[in-house]
Amino acid sequence: MSEVVNKAKLAKETTGVLASLTTGQKNEALLVMADALRREAPAIIAANREDLERGRLSGTPESMLDRLALDVGRINSIAEGLQQIAVLPDPIGDTLETIERPNGLNIQKLRVPLGVIGIIYEARPNVTVDAAGLCLKTGNAVVLRGGSSALSSNRQIVEVLHNALANTSMPKNALQLIEDPNRSSVDEMLKLNGLLDVIIPRGGSSLIQNVVLNATVPVIETGAGICHTYLDASALPEMAQNISLNAKAQRPSVCNSMETLLVHKDYANEYLLSLAEVFRDVNVELRGCQETLSFVPWALPATLEDYATEYNDYILNIKIVSDLDEAMQHIAQYGTKHSECIVTEDPDNASRFLQEVDAAAVYHNASTRFTDGFEFGFGAEIGISTQKLHARGPMGLPALTSTKYKIYGTGQIRG
Amino acid sequence: MSEVVNKAKLAKETTGVLASLTTGQKNEALLVMADALRREAPAIIAANREDLERGRLSGTPESMLDRLALDVGRINSIAEGLQQIAVLPDPIGDTLETIERPNGLNIQKLRVPLGVIGIIYEARPNVTVDAAGLCLKTGNAVVLRGGSSALSSNRQIVEVLHNALANTSMPKNALQLIEDPNRSSVDEMLKLNGLLDVIIPRGGSSLIQNVVLNATVPVIETGAGICHTYLDASALPEMAQNISLNAKAQRPSVCNSMETLLVHKDYANEYLLSLAEVFRDVNVELRGCQETLSFVPWALPATLEDYATEYNDYILNIKIVSDLDEAMQHIAQYGTKHSECIVTEDPDNASRFLQEVDAAAVYHNASTRFTDGFEFGFGAEIGISTQKLHARGPMGLPALTSTKYKIYGTGQIRG
Structure with a gap:
């Protein structure tokens, strides 16, 4: 079994537990994650230095190295981002509609998690934490595939977060990082129908176009803006x-x-x-x-x-x-x-x-x-959807949810 | 230019006008369409007879011929379906959210049409009318690709509807039928990003799986039910x-x-x-x-x-x-x-x-x-979504819409 399939399966196995976590349990996990990032900042910075050195040797432009670089200040603000997500209202379980039918059926439309969300992104390690936080807050498992130039940083960050989750109600397998740096691991994610419920690309237009044009898993197209x-x-x-x-x-x-x-x-x-x-x-x-x-x-x-x-x-x-x-x-x-x-x-x-x-x-x-989730008052955003299906514009937490109908009967059958 | 590209372009050109039609104009068009179907029933039945004969010669099973067959009674109930769609509330233009920001920006989230909807379906000519009615009611253009065994019926139905629309505010190009019976016309639709905003497959599981696994246009997966x-x-x-x-x-x-x-x-x-x-x-x-x-x-x-x-x-x-x-x-x-x-x-x-x-x-x-749009009280349905993105379960008219943010300022800039 490939790394991608294996990790997507592990993530999927957690979706039942994730969907049943209380808001309090999810928020606690986010705060524990934030603390761990702050505490383990030296290890993360050391791993980040490996990425930066590799980048310099391969001639990566300074502007890109700057987006990749982490220091205590940046790690603190990433941790703060998790704390901000923790205080946002949890959309999961909200009743969106109640329908009483003449035959006595009571139909309730509720917000539920999407399931397993794949995130494909570039060399910004802050996205690793940010996307994980938004997905876990909404009861979703997440499979992250970041750019290979940030692999050491991402691996260290995810290790810190996994260790942190061990002491919470949130299953650590809900968070998965694909480490295979080859392009084929992205291609594999794009076709993982049945294991991934949606893929959200975050990055430049060539990354987004590759995802949109090759994925068979549903995609939320983000970003490109003329x-x-x-x-x-x-x-x-x-x-x-x-x-x-x-x-x-x-x-x-x-x-x-x-x-x-x-x-x-x-x-x-x-x-x-x-x-x-x-x-x-x-x-x-x-x-x-x-x-x-x-x-x-x-x-x-x-x-x-x-x-x-x-x-x-x-x-x-x-x-x-x-x-x-x-x-x-x-x-x-x-x-x-x-x-x-x-x-x-x-x-x-x-x-x-x-x-x-x-x-x-x-x-x-x-x-x-x-046009930005914070500026619109959503408190956070997973990206800006430029497609018309599911979500359009800045996507706050509700964009990471689906719905489910619960129907309560007393023996009704269809005539 | 292929038939598919040509007709999708014609459909797309109407989306501006469609989005601005009033509910009254759209309802009037639906009623005129219903009248025309009733009036032209003999021509439709004659065309349907060609399909049935072709089907019998090629050994189509009786149960499938029955689903294909049209008579005055069935045409009347198809026309009645359009009249029922006309009386449903129009979701387009509904304000879903109003956000007042501290900087004075007023942000309104409104329901808008999706744009151009592709429908890929099998040999049931009632879907031709039903899908057209639901899409047009929500201000969407529609590109229909029905099964080749119903081609004569569908062609005649669309001709009747086109003639009917000539006397309404609804542009007739908003309704397009792909007549190319080859599988390649389906494949072409599946990749028509930029011209089609969404594809909805309606039919058996092999049709649906083909669409889901090959489309790069966003898809709403419907139907398969174990x-x-x-x-x-x-x-x-x-x-x-x-x-x-x-x-x-x-x-x-x-x-x-x-x-x-x-x-x-x-x-x-x-x-x-x-x-x-x-x-x-x-x-x-x-x-x-x-x-x-x-x-x-x-x-x-x-x-x-x-x-x-x-x-x-x-x-x-x-x-x-x-x-x-x-x-x-x-x-x-x-x-x-x-x-x-x-x-x-x-x-x-x-x-x-x-x-x-x-x-x-x-x-x-x-x-x-x-689990059915009518039984849930939606008054109609375009299908039952089994995916988690955009719509889940029976899809009424709101499932055929997107949203748009209108932002009213007085010179605000971002600091």
């Missing part, structure tokens, strides 16, 4: 500038940041040059449509491929449009249904944009950077 | 007999009928023989475990494969178990997470069974035959 901000003719210039600057430059590396700014031609006439200067001041490279170049001489010409690219970097496309419809057509063609914004003082245009643009989150006069 | 009824030691004999007879024999061909009866050894001692006689009286073939054979001499020995078979027929496995745990273990091993029942007067055992058995619908003292 987000637009449209400055309508009536946009207030200060607000337009604040929102577009925030959407692009506050943290360009994340999925809810802006890649293309669409500007109404009237707005462009008056304000595009000064707005472009603001972007230049913060070192954002500009790529513009033909018309944009006449306002912003230092911009490079934008290609169709640029419009279809998630830069996650200090680069911005600018396109001038003649009206709302042209803006919405551009979004329909190039958007990834993540987050889209209109800045306008015209309520009809705002209303049309929010109604007609097909995306998880549509904004009137606010930065797309708010 | 359902159990467990008669506990304290079950009342009359109720136990009524429920198990109903679960097996009221309509054996459907997914919520029982395939295996689990009997507590004490109950078996007193009542199994008389219960088996009742099944014999209605011509149900019995296959039993070793112990069952000592009570029911005319039963055949049940194999492990029998326990894993969805008969959909007048055949029943009987297995004697020593306690509730053994019953639940058998269900965990052989069940398909569809519908499971315990008959007992012991409230603790009932409570454990309903809590611990992992299935879409778990019953105490009622027949599993109630």
Whole structure:
């Protein structure tokens, strides 16, 4: 039996116990896990150093090494994340619906765990703890497959968590780490129908596309974001500038940041040059449509491929449009249904944009950077779903649950 | 461009208009469709006769021809189905959640259509109308791929519906029928990410398994049901007999009928023989475990494969178990997470069974035959989901929807 099948089976065997744990038992396990991470920080940091050294030797860029690196401060904040999950309300067992039928049947729809969740992710060891915490809080078992460049860190973290769970009601087999660094272990997970109930990919677009296009297990697609901000003719210039600057430059590396700014031609006439200067001041490279170049001489010409690219970097496309419809057509063609914004003082245009643009989150006069579980008030998120099935947008704890009908009868049969 | 891609694109182009139709406009279209079906019944029956003749020539069994056959009565009841869908509440536009954030952002979670739904099904032309009605009512476009043995009927039905839609606000391209009878057109649909938002298979287990194992488009798995009824030691004999007879024999061909009866050894001692006689009286073939054979001499020995078979027929496995745990273990091993029942007067055992058995619908003292959208009071169903993602159990109109966040700001940016 391969490591993947073996560990998925071990995880599945715990689902009955997990589904019956009380909220108190689950929260206690999370707090014990948090304590253990803090206490064992030196061992985790030592293991992390192995990953970093291997990364340096193989020429991994500094920015990626930075995302991989752990120190006491980062481990404390990871542990704090578990404590925050512990205080969130537990959705499991909630009654979502009660139906009384004329024949006397009482039907109750309840929230239950999904079962076994597979998480496939890259080289960020914080995801290991974060995903484990969210899955266990919702009574799910979890099979983690992190990037091989973080393997030593992940192995040490999971060992610490397993030891911690030994003193709790939470079965330690509910948490499994796939250690096989070969791509084949990912492929195997993708086809593990019957053992995994869902796979959630977390990472860049190539990782996500590989999962979406090859999995036969149900997938929740997350993340990829080509987000637009449209400055309508009536946009207030200060607000337009604040929102577009925030959407692009506050943290360009994340999925809810802006890649293309669409500007109404009237707005462009008056304000595009000064707005472009603001972007230049913060070192954002500009790529513009033909018309944009006449306002912003230092911009490079934008290609169709640029419009279809998630830069996650200090680069911005600018396109001038003649009206709302042209803006919405551009979004329909190039958007990834993540987050889209209109800045306008015209309520009809705002209303049309929010109604007609097909995306998880549509904004009137606010930065797309708010598409986030914490910013929405969910207290945590397992990712941002860009698909339409099951969950859409930031996914809090309820996105990690399924439902079940309990039906209470007194001998009813169907006529 | 292939027929599948072409028609899926045409369908997708209508999603904007569909999402903005009022409930009144959608209901009017459904009623116009119902009228047209009644009026054009002769043309539909003539086309259906072609399918039946082709079926007879190729040796299709009578039971399958019966499911394919249409007459005025059946067409009227299909039309009536559309009228029933028209009077159901429209979930689209419902506000599911309103969140006011401390920074003043107002976040609204609304129900929206899924987009384009692919339906892959077999030779029942009523599914053509039924699925179209449910999808259009929820503002979804639909791409239908029915069994080739019903092609003439389906083609005629869709022509009638298209003509009817020409006089309504509903774009006729929202309804598409794939006519290519080759299996390759199904394979093509399964990979149509970006054009289809979800595929729902409706049919036997081989059709469903093909879709689940080969689709890269998100799938809602429906249908396959190996359902159990467990008669506990304290079950009342009359109720136990009524429920198990109903679960097996009221309509054996459907997914919520029982395939295996689990009997507590004490109950078996007193009542199994008389219960088996009742099944014999209605011509149900019995296959039993070793112990069952000592009570029911005319039963055949049940194999492990029998326990894993969805008969959909007048055949029943009987297995004697020593306690509730053994019953639940058998269900965990052989069940398909569809519908499971315990008959007992012991409230603790009932409570454990309903809590611990992992299935879409778990019953105490009622027949599993109630797992059905109509019986649950949903007024209609597109199928019964046996997966845990998105929808579980009978799927009414809300299962055909997604959600969208509309966020109203006054210039908020993220700090």
